[in-house]
Amino acid sequence: MAVNSLKVDTSNGSIFIKGSDGTGEEIYNTGFIYTKIATGTVSNYDNNGLHMAGAVYLSDYGPFTANHTIAPYENMVRCNPSGGGFTVSLPSTVPSGGGLWFCIIKNVNSSANTITISPNGHNIDGASSNLTITSGFGVVRIFTDGSNYFTW
Numbered sequence: 001m002a003v004n005s006l007k008v009d010t011s012n013g014s015i016f017i018k019g020s021d022g023t024g025e026e027i028y029n030t031g032f033i034y035t036k037i038a039t040g041t042v043s044n045y046d047n048n049g050l051h052m053a054g055a056v057y058l059s060d061y062g063p064f065t066a067n068h069t070i071a072p073y074e075n076m077v078r079c080n081p082s083g084g085g086f087t088v089s090l091p092s093t094v095p096s097g098g099g100l101w102f103c104i105i106k107n108v109n110s111s112a113n114t115i116t117i118s119p120n121g122h123n124i125d126g127a128s129s130n131l132t133i134t135s136g137f138g139v140v141r142i143f144t145d146g147s148n149y150f151t152w
Contacts, residue, residue, distance in 0.1 A: 060075075060078070062076075062078030062108070063108050064077065064079050064080065064088070065082075065083055067087045068087075068089070069088075069091070069092070070088060070090055071091065075102060075103055077104070078106055078108045079106065079107050081107060081111045081114070083113075085113040085115065086116070087116040087118050088105055088117050088118070089118040089120045090120045090142065090149055092121060094146060094147060095144055101143065101146075102141065103142045103143075105117060105133065105139065105140045105141075106139045107135070107136060107137055107139070108137070110136035110137065111136055114133070115132065115138075116130050117130060117131040117132065118130050119131075122148060123148045124149045124151060125149075126148070131151070
């Protein structure tokens with residue numbers, strides 16, 4: 001791909017690359033390394049980021065076995081509560097920036113020990129209460145509109 005344009009989002013370190021052939025990539029700075037999160041055919045390239053058809057790559061983290069606060073670049077959080085329950089806290093600052101942020105929190109084994117999901121001072125589906133995963137291989141999916149968290 002010959003690079004046609006390059007955009008750097010200084011708020012979070014993302015790099016958007018658009019090739020002269022209409023393909024592109026989005027690369028996100030996780031603080032330690034850059035992770036490619038999308039690649040494919042560019043359908044739009046504006047101030048809200050890179051809109052493309054093609055593969056999407058998720059930032060996969062874990063499995064965690066103790067309390068963990070999700071970072072805004074984490075989209076798949078694997079949890080292993082076999083040694084006991086623990087709390088996973090959503091980011092204290094709701095991720096925003098013109099796009100959709102989502103996270104999948106998954107119990108990766110058959111343990112029924114409780115994984116508590118803390119909204120960390122925000123609301124989930126309009127309520128400030130915690131969510132829980134209490135079954136083996138259970139899952140909770142979270143997304144945000146930039147102000148509050150929601151499940152789907």
